[in-house]
Amino acid sequence: MRCPFCHNPDSRVIDSRETDEGATTRRRRSCPGCGRRFTTVEEAVLAVVKRSGVSEPFARGKVVAGVRRACQGRPVDEHQLALLAQQVEDAVRATGCAEIPSHEVGLAILGPLRDLDEVAYLRFASVYRSFSSVADFEKEIAELRAAPARSTARAGDAPPVERDAVDGDQETPATGSPATGTTTRRRAPERPRPADTGSAAGP
Incomplete structure (x- = not known):
């Protein structure tokens, strides 16, 4: 050289x-x-092809600059932005292509940004996906709310309650072994009956 x-x-x-x-x-x-x-x-050379057809080298700095605008006022520091840019570069390089369309870079940003800060994600997505109405925001927010609900297992459900057919028995939670499918039920203790005072002893 x-x-x-x-x-x-x-x-x-x-x-x-x-x-x-x-x-x-x-x-x-x-x-x-x-x-x-x-x-x-x-x-290794990685080029980004813009919509105009112009090709330019991929630059993490441009990714950071674009995401930083969406993160204004949010609790996101420069270190987190640098990590996000690294994730984006890793994702686009993993495609194995020497040239990648600019919209593919945007798609690679959405996932990590959504995990980093949902408000910043909405800001970025509104520009990237060209939101034109409140309905677009409402739809995206609904998807954000639904995603954790689908991925998080239900917890804290109360055990099923069985009712005894005999009058006077109380309802008690059913317990059992999930592996065998069997259930057992505890019955409430019987209360003592009062002594019979209606009959008198003697001749």
């Missing part, structure tokens, strides 16, 4: 290491001409 200082057409690598979880490689180079050292960064 050409030296950026003396423009010598040759240089040698003296150190190499991976960064960004292996996504990029940093190489330390030395110029045999002037003796100066410099660093180069190598990474």
Whole structure:
């Protein structure tokens, strides 16, 4: 590689290491001409194709900038934004495509942003999906509310109650083994009957 200082057409690598979880490689180079050292960064090319057809390199900074606007006033810090941008890049690179449409990048943002902050998600989705009415927001909010309900198991249900056919017995919760399908029922203790005072003893 050409030296950026003396423009010598040759240089040698003296150190190499991976960064960004292996996504990029940093190489330390030395110029045999002037003796100066410099660093180069190598990474796989990922291009984003805009609606106009123009192609440009994928940039995490643009993802962070777009999401930051949606997160204004929300409890989201820069570290969380950086992690989200990393998730988005990992998702689009996992497709194995050297070029990806810009709307695919938007789709990759929606999932992590929804998990990060639902209000910011609604703001971003309203622009990305071009919400045009209150009904669009209501529909999206309904889906947000329904998602946890579908994924969370029901808990705290009261046990079934059985009623004894005999008059005077109280209702008691039924217990049993779910594995065998059997149930047992506790009956309320019988109350003592009062002594019979209607009959007198004697001749």
